[in-house]
Amino acid sequence: MSKIVFLVPLIPFFGFLINGLGRPVISKSSAAIVGSGSVLISFILSVILFVNVKNGHGGVFNGFDFISVGKLQIPFSFQVDQLSSLFLLIITGIGFLIHVYSAAYMHEEKPADYARYFAYLNLFVFSMLLLVMGSNFVIMFMGWEGVGLCSYLLIGYWFKNNDYTNAAKKAFIMNRIGDLGFLLALFWMIQQFGTLNFAEVFSKAGSMPSNTAALTGITLLLFLGATGKSAQIPLYTWLPDAMAGPTPVSALIHAATMVTAGIYMIARSNVLYTLAPVTQGVVAVIGLATAILAATIALKQNDIKKVLAYSTVSQLGYMFLGLGVGAYTASVFHVMTHAFFKALLFLGAGSVIHACHHEQDIRNMGGLKKYLPITHITFLLACLAIAGIPPFSGFFSKDAILIGAYEHSPILFWVGLIGSLMTAFYMFRLYAMTFLGKFRGTHEQEHHLHESPFAMTFPLIILAVLSTVGGFLGVPELFAKDANWLEKFLSPVFEVSETKMPPHELPHSTEYVLLGITIVLVVVFIGWAIAKFRNYQKTEVEETGFGKILQNKWYVDEFYNAIIVKPLNKFSWFLDSIVEKSGIDGIVNGIGKFVNYSSRQLRLLQSGQVGAYILMMVVAALFFFIIQLFVK
Amino acid sequence: MSINNYIFLASALFSIGVIGVLTRRNAIIIFMCVELMLNAVNLLLVAFSKMHYLTASVIDHTTKAGTDGQIFVFFIMVVAAAEVSVGLAIIVMMYRNIHSVDVNFLNRLKH
Numbered sequence: 198m199s200k201i202v203f204l205v206p207l208i209p210f211f212g213f214l215i216n217g218l219g220r221p222v223i224s225k226s227s228a229a230i231v232g233s234g235s236v237l238i239s240f241i242l243s244v245i246l247f248v249n250v251k252n253g254h255g256g257v258f259n260g261f262d263f264i265s266v267g268k269l270q271i272p273f274s275f276q277v278d279q280l281s282s283l284f285l286l287i288i289t290g291i292g293f294l295i296h297v298y299s300a301a302y303m304h305e306e307k308p309a310d311y312a313r314y315f316a317y318l319n320l321f322v323f324s325m326l327l328l329v330m331g332s333n334f335v336i337m338f339m340g341w342e343g344v345g346l347c348s349y350l351l352i353g354y355w356f357k358n359n360d361y362t363n364a365a366k367k368a369f370i371m372n373r374i375g376d377l378g379f380l381l382a383l384f385w386m387i388q389q390f391g392t393l394n395f396a397e398v399f400s401k402a403g404s405m406p407s408n409t410a411a412l413t414g415i416t417l418l419l420f421l422g423a424t425g426k427s428a429q430i431p432l433y434t435w436l437p438d439a440m441a442g443p444t445p446v447s448a449l450i451h452a453a454t455m456v457t458a459g460i461y462m463i464a465r466s467n468v469l470y471t472l473a474p475v476t477q478g479v480v481a482v483i484g485l486a487t488a489i490l491a492a493t494i495a496l497k498q499n500d501i502k503k504v505l506a507y508s509t510v511s512q513l514g515y516m517f518l519g520l521g522v523g524a525y526t527a528s529v530f531h532v533m534t535h536a537f538f539k540a541l542l543f544l545g546a547g548s549v550i551h552a553c554h555h556e557q558d559i560r561n562m563g564g565l566k567k568y569l570p571i572t573h574i575t576f577l578l579a580c581l582a583i584a585g586i587p588p589f590s591g592f593f594s595k596d597a598i599l600i601g602a603y604e605h606s607p608i609l610f611w612v613g614l615i616g617s618l619m620t621a622f623y624m625f626r627l628y629a630m631t632f633l634g635k636f637r638g639t640h641e642q643e644h645h646l647h648e649s650p651f652a653m654t655f656p657l658i659i660l661a662v663l664s665t666v667g668g669f670l671g672v673p674e675l676f677a678k679d680a681n682w683l684e685k686f687l688s689p690v691f692e693v694s695e696t697k698m699p700p701h702e703l704p705h706s707t708e709y710v711l712l713g714i715t716i717v718l719v720v721v722f723i724g725w726a727i728a729k730f731r732n733y734q735k736t737e738v739e740e741t742g743f744g745k746i747l748q749n750k751w752y753v754d755e756f757y758n759a760i761i762v763k764p765l766n767k768f769s770w771f772l773d774s775i776v777e778k779s780g781i782d783g784i785v786n787g788i789g790k791f792v793n794y795s796s797r798q799l800r801l802l803q804s805g806q807v808g809a810y811i812l813m814m815v816v817a818a819l820f821f822f823i824i825q826l827f828v829k
Numbered sequence: 830m831s832i833n834n835y836i837f838l839a840s841a842l843f844s845i846g847v848i849g850v851l852t853r854r855n856a857i858i859i860f861m862c863v864e865l866m867l868n869a870v871n872l873l874l875v876a877f878s879k880m881h882y883l884t885a886s887v888i889d890h891t892t893k894a895g896t897d898g899q900i901f902v903f904f905i906m907v908v909a910a911a912e913v914s915v916g917l918a919i920i921v922m923m924y925r926n927i928h929s930v931d932v933n934f935l936n937r938l939k940h
Contacts, residue, residue, distance in 0.1 A: 807932040811850055 202258045202275050205242045206326035208235045209319045217316035225311050229300035232315030236296050240289035250282040257332045276332035280690045284329040287536050291453045292322045294656035299445040301652035321347035334393040344455045345372045352442040364441040371435040375425015382418035399468040407472045416469050416476035423459025428510050429487045440502040444547030452509050452543050453536040460516045467525050471694040481521025488514030492619035497747040500557050501546045504627050523698050524601025525691045526684045530671045534590035537667050538582040541660035545576035548649040564636040568646040571654045573632050575661035580628045582664040584621035590668035621719045625726035633731040675708050835876035842869035856920050856930040867909050871902045
């Protein structure tokens with residue numbers, strides 16, 4: 198068991214080494230086999246671990262002493278419990294499918310770049326596994342930084358394009374801001390608890406009173422880290438730009454796994470958050486605000502990947518809402534279902550982009566239904582899932598969160614409902630503009646339209662099945678007693694929090710009414726969206742008024758540019774041209790010039806006349822002789 | 830004899846040496862002047878060590894004070910001899926190269 202635990206992250210790491218070091222010589226097919234194969238092995242091992250955990254054989258597995266300073270002990274050890282084993286399955290399972298998909302999607306790349314791509318992906322999987330398996334905050338932080346690095350590398354994968362490198366830098370820098378919060382929280386925890394091991398921190402925190410300043414501060418700083426990694430207000434703007442990376446990367450990193458790291462971290466430290474109600478309020482409000490804001494932006498985007506990106510931000514907002522109201526299981530459930538359907542949506546979008554020859558503007562698509570039958574069906578299923586139509590997976594998870602929000606405060610529910618209606622609207626706008634109506638692209642593009650190869654449709658089919666049935670893992674008690682398998686499975690992780698929170702139980706009748714309202718409204722919005730956009734015609738009319746604001750993403754990027762980027766650039770310019778060029782360079786060059794000048798003068802002393810040298814020597818000797826007479 | 834006489838003699842010898850080195854152009858004579866300076870120092874060393882011994886032997890007639898000064902002179906003579914051999918060799922090479930022992934022709938160190 199212990200060996201398997203350590204092999205799970207190590208195998209993708211070896212894959213990374215083979216592909217990374219063998220980059221110049223490795224062939225395309227072997228790079229793909231090494232890349233996908235290592236994740237597949239990891240997945241199989243994860244399944245074994247999962248079964249073990251299910252039978253109650255989880256625990257902490259010690260590797261070696263990592264840091265040991267005075268009383269502070271940080272071992273390098275992995276924790277395999279219900280939460281981490283669930284994430285292991287998501288990461289390696291979806292990771293494997295996306296590796297297979299990538300093998301076909303990236304076929305145009307040169308062999309060296311192809312191997313580089315798989316090396317990055319494997320390194321990402323390794324870091325992500327480290328993140329979820331670590332048994333203390335330091336290991337988690339290492340993984341946390343690792344996934345940030347891989348995200349940077351993969352967004353800037355086509356680094357010859359300047360915009361893409363800028364997007365990569367933006368993602369990395371925004372993540373760094375969050376990471377600073379995370380790091381400060383770690384230091385504070387060391388000061389407060391003297392340890393960073395999950396088990397000890399949580400047991401020590403559990404005996405503390407609720408709502409202390411230290412706990413609130415620590416949790417707020419951790420949450421700052423989460424807003425960076427999981428793209429929440431105010432640090433969400435990197436995620437839409439991160440779509441510069443290859444589409445499978447968007448699916449794996451920027452939809453299914455990495456961006457859920459923040460949710461994992463908060464779910465993992467649920468004890469701390471339950472004891473800090475102030476932070477919980479902040480988390481819920483920020484999550485909800487992000488969900489609404491991103492959903493409104495998604496309504497007006499025309500880039501197929503941008504719509505999905507904002508949708509991801511919005512769904513992550515829901516997960517944070519769930520965490521904020523204490524519905525931890527619901528959030529983790531949504532992470533899982535979201536990983537299925539959002540990965541599917543991105544891969545479907547990748548398939549569409551692939552078919553349309555790198556066309557990403559949905560205004561130039563349409564009518565793809567008959568050309569891409571498999572992509573169409575799977576995409577439709579994913580749309581139904583994210584919109585929350587029963588019995589697709591999104592319905593169960595999103596409603597679990599919304600019901601949790603209602604138990605907390607009805608306002609959160611109603612605002613959240615508006616967001617989910619917008620979700621339904623923009624997803625079906627996307628669907629209708631892409632797959633329905635007539636093709637609006639060029640004739641050449643129409644001629645080339647084709648269904649993607651099997652390596653790409655195979656992951657789509659698997660993910661479509663998961664998106665459809667995945668929700669039955671967490672059927673609410675409303676429909677069947679004791680059917681919520683996920684809640685029972687995860688209950689040990691959230692045990693302490695459950696006892697500290699006052700139990701909320703909605704009467705079943707209220708729940709039925711709420712669900713009924715939700716479903717009816719969602720169906721109405723879907724119908725509206727399809728009716729409005731099924732026969733979309735390209736127009737040259739500029740958006741006006743509110744639509745323009747939405748199309749320009751509330752001008753948040755411009756705002757950040759004006760208040761942060763530009764002043765920073767000005768400051769850098771000042772340092773560069775004033776302080777550096779005339780200040781520091783002046784001093785350094787001045788010293789050089791002085792030495793040059795004086796040596797040119799002193800050189801004249803060297804006349805070559807031996808007599809002159811001797812005279813100087815005698816004069817100097819006399820000089821020192823006289824001096825020592827006086828200085829006694 | 831007073832120590833002052835020795836000091837005057839040695840100073841005179843040393844000054845002659847210095848002036849010789851500074852003013853003469855013949856390398857061999859410069860070399861001899863250097864020897865003169867060395868021997869001025871030797872003379873002074875011997876004189877001082879003798880004076881030192883005389884003062885010390887008044888108190889204790891078995892004293893060995895001042896012997897190190899005498900020995901030091903031998904060292905200087907040995908080193909000077911070695912130096913002479915090297916120096917003369919240099920002068921011979923110099924003569925072979927520029928057919929002169931005039932140091933003013935030796936200004937090619939400049940470049």
